Amino acid sequence: MSENKPLVLDEFMNGLVRRNPGETEFHQAVHEVAETVIPYINENPKYRTAQILERMTEPDRTIIFRVCWEDDEGHVRTNRGYRVQFNNAIGPYKGGLRFHPSVNLGVLKFLGFEQTFKNSLTTLPMGAGKGGADFNPKGKSDREVMRFCQAFMTELSKHIGEVVDVPAGDIGVGAREISYMFGQYKRLKNEFTGALTGKALEFGGSLIRKEATGYGNAYFMEEMLKNKGDSISGKNCVVSGSGNVAQFCAEKIIHLGGKVLTMSDSSGFVHDPSGIDQDKLNYIIDLKTVKRGRISEYADKYPESKFHEGKRPWSISCDLAFPCATQNELNEDEAKLLLVNGCKGVSEGANMPTEEAGVKAFLEAGILYAPGKASNAGGVAVSGLEMTQNSIRLSWSREELEERLKGIMRDIHNQCLKYGKEGDKVNYVKGANVAGFVKVAEAMLAYGVI
Numbered sequence: 003m004s005e006n007k008p009l010v011l012d013e014f015m016n017g018l019v020r021r022n023p024g025e026t027e028f029h030q031a032v033h034e035v036a037e038t039v040i041p042y043i044n045e046n047p048k049y050r051t052a053q054i055l056e057r058m059t060e061p062d063r064t065i066i067f068r069v070c071w072e073d074d075e076g077h078v079r080t081n082r083g084y085r086v087q088f089n090n091a092i093g094p095y096k097g098g099l100r101f102h103p104s105v106n107l108g109v110l111k112f113l114g115f116e117q118t119f120k121n122s123l124t125t126l127p128m129g130a131g132k133g134g135a136d137f138n139p140k141g142k143s144d145r146e147v148m149r150f151c152q153a154f155m156t157e158l159s160k161h162i163g164e165v166v167d168v169p170a171g172d173i174g175v176g177a178r179e180i181s182y183m184f185g186q187y188k189r190l191k192n193e194f195t196g197a198l199t200g201k202a203l204e205f206g207g208s209l210i211r212k213e214a215t216g217y218g219n220a221y222f223m224e225e226m227l228k229n230k231g232d233s234i235s236g237k238n239c240v241v242s243g244s245g246n247v248a249q250f251c252a253e254k255i256i257h258l259g260g261k262v263l264t265m266s267d268s269s270g271f272v273h274d275p276s277g278i279d280q281d282k283l284n285y286i287i288d289l290k291t292v293k294r295g296r297i298s299e300y301a302d303k304y305p306e307s308k309f310h311e312g313k314r315p316w317s318i319s320c321d322l323a324f325p326c327a328t329q330n331e332l333n334e335d336e337a338k339l340l341l342v343n344g345c346k347g348v349s350e351g352a353n354m355p356t357e358e359a360g361v362k363a364f365l366e367a368g369i370l371y372a373p374g375k376a377s378n379a380g381g382v383a384v385s386g387l388e389m390t391q392n393s394i395r396l397s398w399s400r401e402e403l404e405e406r407l408k409g410i411m412r413d414i415h416n417q418c419l420k421y422g423k424e425g426d427k428v429n430y431v432k433g434a435n436v437a438g439f440v441k442v443a444e445a446m447l448a449y450g451v452i
């Protein structure tokens with residue numbers, strides 16, 4: 003039967019691109035996985051016969067809806083909302099909501115697909131989903147954000163629930179937005195259940211959820227270095243972004259003795275050669291989360307630093323790099339520049355921040371390179387722990403949660419070692435993809451053809 007012929011990467015990708023026209027980020031994410039997983043599938047034909055990769059690249063369902071709301075001037079505004087329920091083979095759909103003008107179906111399918119592997123790696127029982135809207139919270143008043151979130155949840159609430167689909171935050175969706183959405187969910191359903199994670203502590207949130215993605219990313223780098231008898235201590239580190247992930251990645255780098263040289267936002271980056279210490283970081287956290295200001299203001303406050311308008315931080319010499327802003331924020335030339343300037347490790351806090359040619363450059367150079375689906379899984383892992391705490395109606399302590407997070411990042415690292423060892427090097431891309439694939443694939447095989 004032709005279905006039992008080995009899978010060929012180009013043929014597989016041609017079919018995927020034809021079925022999903024124009025969804026470039028989705029094509030990119032699938033290509034990166036298929037490249038490493040197809041050889042494994044061809045060695046294990048049971049996955050081929052059952053068409054597991056074909057099924058894993060087709061979401062279970064995609065929900066697209068209109069979101070209508072009123073701005074402060076009383077004008078009616080219309081946005082588009084989405085929820086892509088990608089795969090629930092190993093647990094309820096789970097993944098963030100993104101509010102950003104660049105949101106479209108292709109972006110959310112890339113994120114939902116990546117989430118399948120990431121959630122599998124966490125060792126927790128979570129399926130994969132992703133959603134959001136092309137709404138831009140920047141420049142909107144709190145009331146406008148509230149009205150948007152309520153309108154968005156009015157439709158989304160029909161499709162989620164604690165055992166069905168449990169969304170969380172992502173770009174543009176932080177504590178404020180989650181609170182508005184959870185309030186509306188509770189009102190519509192007349193029930194208090196953990197249908198969203200990233201909630202405030204007062205109503206079912208978990209300690210260290212907001213720190214988890216960034217902390218986890220720094221822990222993952224520490225694990226990779228430890229495996230080579232090294233550590234973050236004393237290293238010069240370049241961080242991009244200044245949102246949730248970047249802030250707490252920088253904080254943990256500081257805790258572990260590293261020096262943070264840069265942070266950025268969509269208008270440029272700041273370079274502080276004397277290092278961004280905890281006090282300066284606290285200023286950035288307040289600036290970005292409370293005052294909702296721009297990173298350029300850092301250079302006004304700390305004159306020893308310099309703001310580089312419209313630039314990304316990859317030209318700054320460093321030992322370690324932590325891309326924590328958004329997808330495709332690090333291209334091939336920038337990857338090569340990092341290598342020339344002596345960078346020995348890259349751990350992705352953002353999802354797919356490095357373009358494929360950049361990833362290739364890192365792998366060819368043999369430096370430590372962790373793809374986001376492994377290194378940023380700490381956020382969804384603590385979301386999983388928030389779900390557990392909600393179910394048993396208990397809250398765990400900060401120490402207990404941080405130990406669990408550390409343990410999960412160590413476990414993800416071990417899974418990468420299991421499938422990614424190549425001589426004395428580790429290919430973390432292959433390791434993460436194959437390890438993430440195997441768990442979901444085995445569950446799908448067990449269910450038969452559904």
Ligand code: NDP
Pocket residue numbers: 171172173174175176215243244245246247248266267268269326327328329331351352353378379381382
């Ligand atoms: P935030 O909205 O808190 O912060 C995003 C940061 O990235 C801001 O500094 C923002 O700058 C910058 N940014 C956004 N878009 C662009 C762009 N097009 N070009 C340059 N800079 C940009 O989001 P998070 O920190 O939550 O998310 C960051 C990344 O981490 C995303 O890829 C997300 O998918 C990923 N991630 C997040 C998780 C979480 O728990 N939050 C979990 C796992 C992954 P500005 O202020 O100018 O918009």
